[in-house]
Amino acid sequence: MSTSKYNVCLIGLGSIGVSFAALHLRYGSGTVTVFDTRSDLKEHIESVLPVYLGCDTDSPKVTDLQSQGRLKVCSSLKEACDEADIIQEQGPEQLDFKRKIWAEIEKAAGPGAQFWTSTSGIAASLQNELMQDQSRLLVVHPFNPPHIMPLIEIVPSPQTSTAAIQFAQRYFTALGSGHRPVVIKKELPGFVGNRIAYIIFREAAYLVKEGVVGVEDLDTILMASLGPRFAVQGPFKAYHMGGGVKGIRGFMDNLSTTIQDVWDSYEYVDLATKKHQNDSAWIEKVVKETESAYGLPTPAEFNSRDIKLREVIDTQK
Ligand SMILES: NC(=O)C1=CN([C@@H]2O[C@H](COP(=O)(O)OP(=O)(O)OC[C@H]3O[C@@H](n4cnc5c(N)ncnc54)[C@H](O)[C@@H]3O)[C@@H](O)[C@H]2O)C=CC1
């Protein structure tokens, strides 16, 4: 059991917020105060949190956590922040929202509270622009679901204090959940994990758009190759092992022509955002094929995903 008796406040209880609530409740020992503007917050917590807490005999129960005062659903941001040592934000992935909420949190929080944003890719140096003390804000980016996925990307802005970075590293290392914090040295959109993930997604969408492969077969290809391999070896080690006696140097020598030909062959799809206006018909094709293949996610599927993810992660130990 972790020794981290820190009180954690979660602002935003959607997919990520509920998952982080499960993580802190299961491995931490402080209170978890939560605030969300959604009208179905109570029902949402009651339907999703038990799944994430797990159904082992020793899994904590939501009702017990609430009666013990470890889990508090608050009616205001101020109430949720009041006695928190750590304040984590998992609101909408919109810069305007995050800028404003951090200025609001800074007014409501105690002087020593840590400020963590769960953002998928918006730099802390962009989010902190309305704050008085910009040294407090840090990106603490999880992979979904954070109650299981071990990676925590810690991405400081140039203003973030060293103490804030070290606190976040220590917290996740000491939590006892097997989480693996990695400090990212420079701010780029998407940090590192998502930059890799989104380039894979972009190419996958392009291949479906061009009729090279369907959605389900694309998923099968990744699940039957890179997926299990990345659970055992990352790309550099895998190619090092694939290069024969010379290792990655041999790999690069032997395959550089083919690799460069593939790199030169990439054409992109773009999302029809304000920066890019283009043929967004591929979006409908990807959505319709994915929905047709899988339907919409159900709680039972989240549970099945969690069981399988835990098994895969356990093989890494
Ligand atoms: N979904 C994912 O796979 C991952 C998401 N993230 C990041 O986590 C953050 C949240 O993402 P999700 O949980 O997927 O989004 P979500 O849409 O499921 O949840 C967002 C929550 O914020 C709440 N909210 C909106 N305005 C609010 C306000 N003023 N005060 C308090 N709560 C408010 C909403 O009611 C909602 O429950 C985003 O920044 C996202 O980029 C990070 C890693 C993975």
Ligand SMILES: O=C(O)[C@@H](O)C(=O)[C@H](O)[C@@H](O)CO
């Ligand atoms: O893939 C993940 O779980 C995270 O790295 C993310 O940030 C999410 O995919 C995010 O991009 C989608 O909300």
